[in-house]
Amino acid sequence: MKQTISSVLQPDVDRRQFLRFAGSSAVVGLSPAVLYRSATADQPASSVDRPFFKTRGVVLVTKDLREVNWPQIAKEAGLSTIGTHVTPSEVAGFVRSEKGERFLDECTQLDIQVEHELHAMKDLLPRNLFDKNPEMFRMNKNGERVGDWNCCVHSKEGLEVICRNAVYYSRILRATTGRYFYWIDDDRPMCKCSQCRAYSDSDQALILENAMIQALRKENPNASLAHLAYLGTLAPPKLVKPEPGIFLEFAPICRSWAHPLAHTEVVGRETLSHGETLDCLDANLEVFPRETAQVLEYWLDVSLHSDWKRPVKRPPWNPAIFHSDLDTYAKRGIRHVTTFAAWIDGDYVREFGHPKFVKEYGDILLAYGREAGE
Template sequence: MKHILSANWVIELRSEHLTAQFAAQELRQAVQRMGGPPLPIVGQAHTQRISLRHGTAGDGFVRMADEHGLLLIGEGPTGLLYAVYSLLETLGWCWVGPGAENEYIPHFTHIPLPDATVAEQPAFTRRGLVIGHDIFLAQAEAWIEWAARARLNTIFIHTIGDSGMPLGACRLRFWQQRRHQLWPLLKERGLQLEIGGHHLSDALATQRLRDQPDVFRFNGQRRVADGNPCPTNPTTQALVREWAGNFFNIEPNAAMYHIWPVDRLYGGWCSCARCATLSPADQALLLVNVMAEELATVNASARISFLAYHDTLFPPQQIKPAANVEALVAPRMRSYASGIGDPEHPINRPLAARIAAIRETFPAGISAFEYYLDGILFKSALPPLGNIIAADLRAYAEWGFTGVYTLLTGDRPWLAPGPNPHSFAALAWNPQSDPAALCSRYANVRASEAASILDHAYTTLARAWQQALDITPAELQRQQHGRRRDLVAHPPRDVLDGYNAPSPHCEQRLEILHTALDLLTNSEHPLTNAQDAAGCNRSTLSADIAEWTISALLLHFFAARQEVAVMQTRGTPRERQRQALVAARAAHAALLEWAANHVPPDVSVGHRLFRTILALHLDQLEDRIASPWRKMQLRWQRMRELGGIFTRLWWQWLTS
């Protein structure tokens, strides 16, 4: 039956639950913003009403019409809130990112209420946004508001202690400064809080190495304080238990805690006589179980994660997880050109097999920690990944995963969020949603008068990035973090830095990058011309154009860097190699010029660090053909530049 909302309607709510009360207020305000009347919120309706009801717990909901109006029934208070947001979406509301510029509000003379019965259940119990940098923690209010509206139900604050470099995490003390402002926002929306990061090494102060060397790992020659502690040592276990207990008490509101080993590809584990028979996964789980036992006494309802990441992305063989330990799979060393479950992909296929084995080992639950919003992994850009997100989440749902998370981090704030946040949230609720339709919805909200042009630009950009992201195992093996190394001689490399893999991978990579650039050629000018569309929000569209541009500039740099590597592989004359290096440095300069126009001054030094790493890659290639004097000049230039960057970074971290 059809109902038209009018001034004599009311919102009926009998519950006193904070989230239910918030849901009623959100509905009331939304009706007014659409042009409707200010509906009273009453405990018992005697006229037409939108009735809000809920059970004890759960995110699912039902919406149905009856002769008295509309009923929204949530399994729990959060389910009721999602029922409200679902109703608003049905009426035409849309939130594709944080902030008013990413919101579309429909306007009505008379608001028609839907009459179809709708029942929805999320595919994953936990759907999480991981806030992984101070930049985004400073914007957390907007991200929290958006996350709830997008039906995400978990905010994970990814932290690091004062002894580490917060390049891909929030400083713990900054979170603690913001906690009193943000916790009420989480609580009223029914969002769960998770907290932690690579904190395991914080449990042992390095000063202990002199007096208690046995609590540190044995590297085959001596005890060192450069990785994870010795997990089989009873004193280590006591120290870790004590530190974790303090952490749990300082952060009592979390539903899940994350106290992870050091962020290293491999080699951070102990090889003493007692530990030598334990794999990295077993060593990590041994200490997680110690912390889990302490957690059970402090907060019996909370859980702690075992991070399956790098050399712990294998099932433990000798240690069994405690009852309150869940697995968190972080497959960073993968290809984002294909879904994680692609049975044909040479990188993702073996990862999927390992993940399946881990899933069988952790009966308490398993979740995926993904990188769709990771500006560090993607070199300060966000490739549109709608098709990949859909393929991944369908696989994770099929595999019985408890939850899915995406890491929001980077070296600068996004000028425009791009389609990925909206795509992830929608697909985390329903992985069968159409990623193409989600991208189109994003374009319609951001630039309604030029939506088809923007949609086509992002679709083309996604195809170009898919080419660049289709890495091979040989290229992946070139990754190195550069920790405790000479950064100039051995610059850090990430997943997209396998530029000098052996032939034929090197030549194939150049062909792939040229194909990617060819795809972009036809999108650039129409996107720029779209700013002239009548009624188009030029500032909003300009932000999307700027983000599109940095992706294009980055792909140009990748191609120019690859050109140099290919010439060296082929033994091209040095003069031709020098010309290619000049072109590559020009492509790098274009990245810096973009940053000068678009990166805020207060974060520019962190952004410059990651761009300097790309310059170090070019230095490394030039070093093979440079004169001794030029080699010394390059080294001195980069050492001075890096010294200045780190000095300014540390000063910023200490004084803010």
């Protein structure tokens, strides 16, 4: 079905202004036919029903979901899942609004799964507890308890509060897949108290996650919870083992998207090479199950590729690099793939037109493993 530009924007976005840009909407990236073929056009229904990649997702912020008809875009791209972002309190406000309810209804009607990928600790351990219970909060390098970010993972009472609130938010922000994502605060320090300091950030995060999954499973025995490997937690935990139900989520934010991840000599941000990034992935896959591991990528992340500044730029979408990256992940047994597509919102669509590369992304994912001759 041909996507009309005006149908992409939510009703209160100025469609006339948008239509002015419709004619200039560029096809972003060339897709050699060999790289992807429409699964629905070329494949028998039985194989289309079981794509190699079980999760084919995008992760979006609430502004994107308020302004653009993402359930429809996801459906037409053959995607399985939309993840919301950034914090529990923010997304809870959205899903309780009229637009949020409509978003959830549309996802239900279109059979799009909804998950919530959240930097959560600041919400799960309310900061107003600090005055009365500073021991629940992290200790900084100077030996002071501080209520800014994260928590002390060796505070039993703190963990109880965090677990209670994880369950509370799981009722408001239900994951239709049973997969939950309560990450530590974004790129913020963890606890340096005498009990915590022997544990890396990855180990501290896993202590938290092991407590949360037990609480979530009392509510829903099929619940699972992500361990996010990203920045300070990119290396695997060493002292703590994952409880059943914890799955790896690998987010290689320091890589370069101008080159395939398989080009191991390429150096990305923070002087981390692709080879070192893949070493971290492989080390994590020795700790966490392969079959449930998920990649959280940035191929379509307008916010990252605009350096989190507006006005935004188009993402450097390149189907050939994407396909190579999928090979890199698939050969390690990874079957769950999602990408940030944050900031593809009303402003983006007015400036650049319909984000056609989302369908290319979805088509390649859906057809993966079934290209010509396979």
